[in-house]
Amino acid sequence: MIFQIESVLIFGTVQGSVLALLALGFSLVFGVGGVLNLGHGAFYLITCYTFYLIHRVLYLDLITSIIISLIVAVIVGAVTYLALIKPLQDSHIGVVIVTFAMAVFMQEFVKVIADIKPHYIPPFIFGSIELLGVTFPIQFVFVVIGSLTLVLLIGLFISKTKIGKSIRAVSQDREAAMLMGINADRILMITVMISALLAGVAAILYAPTYAITIDMGWSFLLSAFAVTVFGGMGSTSGCILGAFIMGYAKTFFSVFISTSFATVFPLLVIIVMLLFRPQGLLGKKEV
Amino acid sequence: MPKKIRRVLYNSRESFKNFFLGVPKSTRNLYKEIPNQVKSFKEWIFTFRGSLTILCLIGTILVPLITQDDYIITILISFLIFSIFAASWDLLAGYTGQTSFGHSAFFGLAGYTAAFLVKMVGLHWIFSMIIGASVAVLFGLIVGIPCLRLKGPYLALGTQAFSLILFNLFMSGDLKDILGSTEGISGLPVMAEEHIIKFFYILIIMIISFVILTVIVKSNVGTVFKAIRDDELAADASGINTTKYKLLSFMISGFFAGIAGSLYALNMRAVNPSIFLVLYSFYAIIMVALGGIATISGAIVGAFIYCVVLSELFKPLGAMGTIFLYFPTLISAIILVIMIRFAEQGILKPALEHLREFYDFLLGR
Numbered sequence: 323m324i325f326q327i328e329s330v331l332i333f334g335t336v337q338g339s340v341l342a343l344l345a346l347g348f349s350l351v352f353g354v355g356g357v358l359n360l361g362h363g364a365f366y367l368i369t370c371y372t373f374y375l376i377h378r379v380l381y382l383d384l385i386t387s388i389i390i391s392l393i394v395a396v397i398v399g400a401v402t403y404l405a406l407i408k409p410l411q412d413s414h415i416g417v418v419i420v421t422f423a424m425a426v427f428m429q430e431f432v433k434v435i436a437d438i439k440p441h442y443i444p445p446f447i448f449g450s451i452e453l454l455g456v457t458f459p460i461q462f463v464f465v466v467i468g469s470l471t472l473v474l475l476i477g478l479f480i481s482k483t484k485i486g487k488s489i490r491a492v493s494q495d496r497e498a499a500m501l502m503g504i505n506a507d508r509i510l511m512i513t514v515m516i517s518a519l520l521a522g523v524a525a526i527l528y529a530p531t532y533a534i535t536i537d538m539g540w541s542f543l544l545s546a547f548a549v550t551v552f553g554g555m556g557s558t559s560g561c562i563l564g565a566f567i568m569g570y571a572k573t574f575f576s577v578f579i580s581t582s583f584a585t586v587f588p589l590l591v592i593i594v595m596l597l598f599r600p601q602g603l604l605g606k607k608e609v
Numbered sequence: 610m611p612k613k614i615r616r617v618l619y620n621s622r623e624s625f626k627n628f629f630l631g632v633p634k635s636t637r638n639l640y641k642e643i644p645n646q647v648k649s650f651k652e653w654i655f656t657f658r659g660s661l662t663i664l665c666l667i668g669t670i671l672v673p674l675i676t677q678d679d680y681i682i683t684i685l686i687s688f689l690i691f692s693i694f695a696a697s698w699d700l701l702a703g704y705t706g707q708t709s710f711g712h713s714a715f716f717g718l719a720g721y722t723a724a725f726l727v728k729m730v731g732l733h734w735i736f737s738m739i740i741g742a743s744v745a746v747l748f749g750l751i752v753g754i755p756c757l758r759l760k761g762p763y764l765a766l767g768t769q770a771f772s773l774i775l776f777n778l779f780m781s782g783d784l785k786d787i788l789g790s791t792e793g794i795s796g797l798p799v800m801a802e803e804h805i806i807k808f809f810y811i812l813i814i815m816i817i818s819f820v821i822l823t824v825i826v827k828s829n830v831g832t833v834f835k836a837i838r839d840d841e842l843a844a845d846a847s848g849i850n851t852t853k854y855k856l857l858s859f860m861i862s863g864f865f866a867g868i869a870g871s872l873y874a875l876n877m878r879a880v881n882p883s884i885f886l887v888l889y890s891f892y893a894i895i896m897v898a899l900g901g902i903a904t905i906s907g908a909i910v911g912a913f914i915y916c917v918v919l920s921e922l923f924k925p926l927g928a929m930g931t932i933f934l935y936f937p938t939l940i941s942a943i944i945l946v947i948m949i950r951f952a953e954q955g956i957l958k959p960a961l962e963h964l965r966e967f968y969d970f971l972l973g974r
Contacts, residue, residue, distance in 0.1 A: 358766060360710070409950060415708050418765045419894060419949050422710060426891050427942035433935040540887055544773050547766045555763075582781040589774045592767060593755040600758050 328454040330573045336462045338569025339469030342562045343524035344542055345549035346473060347517025349561045352550065353493040355411070355510040361402055361421040362546055363539030364428035365521035369395040370534045371432050373526055374441050384446060392522050399518025403511045425539060432536050440533035465527045472523055473562060476516065480558070489513055541585075548588035551595050554602025564603055657968050662906075666816075673808055682804045684917055689808075689815045690872045692912035694889075695896035696822055696905050697865035702894075703903035704826060705858040706838030707756075711768030712866055713889035714752070714775050719745040719867030720874035720884050721779070724794040727875065734800050738814075738871040745867025746860045753859035757852055769887065776885035793881030800875050811872055818865055822905050825861060834858055835903075866893075888938070895941050898948045901955025910957045915941070 348362050372394045376387040406424055410416040445461035480486035491499040492509045500506050521542075545568070553564025568591065576584035595602065653659040673682045694716060702708045723741035726732045732740075756767045780791060801807040825831055833854050836844040845851050874880040896915050900907030923937040948955070 358763065360766065360769075406946065406950075415702075415706075415765075416949050416953070418708060418710075419898070420946050422765075422891070422894070423942045423945040423949070426887070427939060427946075430935045430939040430942065434939065537886070540769075540773055541777075543766075544770050547770065551763075582778060585777040585781070586774050589770050592770055596755045596758040596767075 325455055326577050329456045330570065330577050332453065332456050332458060332462070333577075334570035334573040335566070336458075336465050336569070337573055338566035339466045339473075340524050340528045341545055341549050341569050342473055342565035343469050343520045343527075344546040345553070345561045345565050346476065346558065347520035348546040349550045349553070349555065349558065350489075350513050351510075351517045352555060353558075354489055354513045355407070355492075357407055357411070357417050357510075359402075359407070359421050359514070359517070360418055360543065361406075361424040361428070362517065362521060363541075363543030364425040365395055365398060365518045366525045366542050367432060367536070367539035368398055368428050369522035369525035370443075370529045370538075371436055373529065374443055374534060375436065378441070378443060388526055391526060392519060395518045395522030395525075396515050399515045400511060402518075403514040407510075407514065408507060425543075429536055429539065436536075438536055440535045442533055443530045445530040459531060461527075461531050465531070468523065468527045472520065476520070477558070485509070485512060544588055548591050551592050551602060554604045557602065557604045560602055560604030657965055661964070665909075669812065670809075673805055677805070679804050682808050684920070686808055686811055686876055688912050688916040689811045690869050690876065691892060691896060691916055692909045693815055693818050693865055693872070694869035695893045695900070695912050696819065696908035697862045697869065698890075698893035699897045699902065699905060699908050700822060700826065700834075700865070701858055701862035703897060704831060704838060705834040705855060706841075707855060707858060708765045709768040709862075710765045710887070710890050710894075711752070711770065711772035712862075712893050713885050713887065714768070714772035715745040715748060715863045715866035716870035716873065716889055717772070717775060717779075717880075717882075717884035718748050719870035720880045721794070723871035724797055724874045724880040727797050728794055734798075734875050738868060738875065741871035741874075742864045742867030745863040745870065749859040749863025750856065752863075753856045756859075757855055769890070772885050772887065772890065776882055779882040779885060791882060793879060793884075795879035795881075797875060797878040799878065807876070811876070814868065814872065818868060819905065819909070822865065826905050830854070830857070891938075891942075891945075895945045895948075897955075898945055899956055901957040902953065904955070904957050907955050907957040910960075911955070914956070 344362070344366065347365075348359065351357055351359050351362075369391050372391040373387055376382050376390055377384065380387075382390070402421070402424060406420045407417055410420055445459055446464055447460050450457050450459050451463065480489055488499065488504045488509050489512070491502065491504055492506050496506055499509075549564045549568050550561060552568060553560030553562070568588070571591075572584050572587055575587055654663055669685070673685060694712070697715075698709065698712050701712075719741035721741075722744045723734070723737040726737035726740055727734055730737075752768060752771050756764050759767045779793075799807075800810060826834075833844070833849055836847075836849065837851050837854060837858075841851055870884070874884070892915070896911035897908055898911070899914050900909065900911030919941065920937065923940070926936050
């Protein structure tokens with residue numbers, strides 16, 4: 323029993339940090355542009371496969387392949403914004419359909435460049451650690467440390483730098499920010515690139531612990547969406563809090579009840595939150 | 610027939626007309642005077658749209674009859690089934706403005722129900738189809754209630770969540786005894802011995818579905834749907850119970866998606882969890898985008914282009930190697946982007962306009 327609780331604590335932290343990275347980018351893009359990016363899972367997917375191709379097929383070393391795959395992720399984000407989101411910004415449904423098509427495109431593209439079989443990426447350092455009587459791979463340490471560092475850095479970036487302040491300004495009032503001389507389109511592009519970077523980092527840190535498959539983008543998109551609804555749409559702190567709560571809850575259910583219930587859990591969260599607290603945990607009430 | 614019964618019948622017919630045509634008794638005469646309004650089926654056949662529809666219908670009936678080719682019939686059957694599916698998406702997304710990306714949930718759930726009933730219970734396929742569609746209606750109600758809190762893009766993701774969850778549930782081994790996990794249910798009895806008879810069954814169901822959908826869209830209810838899509842706040846302010854109508858839209862759309870899903874499973878004689886994949890929702894969306902959003906008949910055009918024209922064009926690609934097997938979806942994703950970006954109207958409306966000019970020219974107007 324105690325052993326199970328300890329494993330829930332450890333695996334929940336890992337899950338929570340990955341979810342935090344994914345949901346933070348997703349929620350940032352929504353907060354700044356009011357755009358719901360269905361291609362968010364595709365960013366994760368494409369980074370995983372780029373990393374796999376460079377590291378495992380071309381046999382480049384770890385640091386180079388990480389840097390190249392992150393650059394690819396950011397470029398994909400920028401192209402998504404310029405080609406798909408920017409021209410259709412006024413029609414919300416248009417953006418959703420187009421990013422959805424982008425995600426389907428990426429999934430099929432990955433089928434073409436790799437194949438439909440699951441692939442494995444080796445962890446950064448082989449081996450395992452024992453903590454509180456639970457044995458887990460060293461990669462999990464990288465996941466938690468990397469994720470927490472990046473979330474902190476992004477928080478600092480948003481609160482301290484000039485671009486970060488512009489991001490906050492645009493998310494509060496787009497028109498007023500534009501009147502103050504902020505190029506709102508450029509800010510949204512930077513935000514989409516940041517979200518792609520976050521999804522990419524999550525992919526690189528987390529992919530070596532599991533097999534990568536072609537359709538995993540959708541389930542990560544669903545988790546990011548559930549966390550965003552749970553924590554409050556467009557609220558950064560609520561998003562991180564929600565991510566960790568979701569991570570612990572998911573591992574709790576998969577340890578104590580069943581894994582299929584754990585997959586249904588995000589949906590239950592969405593339904594319950596929408597019925598009883600539509601604005602989310604820390605979200606502001608819509609006027 | 611006794612006079613009383615006749616009167617009751619007449620009254621019920623009139624109230625039915627009022628419900629669907631949405632014309633109060635006092636203004637009905639005014640309504641009749643509108644010149645373009647068609648009074649009877651005979652007149653409708655000789656209008657532009659009517660003659661075109663009849664022509665297309667005759668073509669669809671004659672081609673399999675003349676060729677007797679199983680391959681052509683198979684392709685046409687998939688076109689018929691997907692046109693119902695696309696039209697159901699169009700009713701929900703195009704008319705009511707509730708974009709759903711989880712339409713494969715309705716499709717798959719009904720397919721599983723129909724397959725289960727036909728295989729395990731031994732029901733006739735028509736009843737299994739109707740029960741499957743009813744299950745989809747119930748599911749639409751269940752999806753609709755929480756998702757009505759969501760607006761626009763959020764609804765899209767919320768509904769997609771449902772289909773993903775169903776996919777995971779049906780994939781998981783926990784329910785292996787009933788649902789058969791990854792293998793699904795296979796070896797269903799055939800709908801009809803002859804391919805061509807199956808084709809005509811499905812054609813009749815498709816025609817009935819489209820007539821009902823068109824009646825709904827042209828009726829009062831359809832106008833309310835459009836009002837909700839254009840301005841929900843204004844619709845609410847004019848005394849429309851938007852929640853009720855949105856739920857109604859979910860249920861109607863779920864019913865027809867369910868019919869399509871059941872037919873798909875019965876036609877394939879097998880069903881597995883991949884029916885819940887996002888890809889099937891994608892098919893519906895691209896067909897509607899090709900034909901034109903918010904035109905029920907556009908779904909037929911879109912389904913025809915996707916299932917018959919495009920798949921035939923892509924066929925040589927698949928033969929070139931396994932890598933090219935994935936190109937059709939890849940290219941259609943690009944087509945979808947281009948359609949939404951540059952031609953949001955779709956193909957049907959501009960094509961109809963050009964045809965109309967030609968038609969007028971032929972009649973010498």
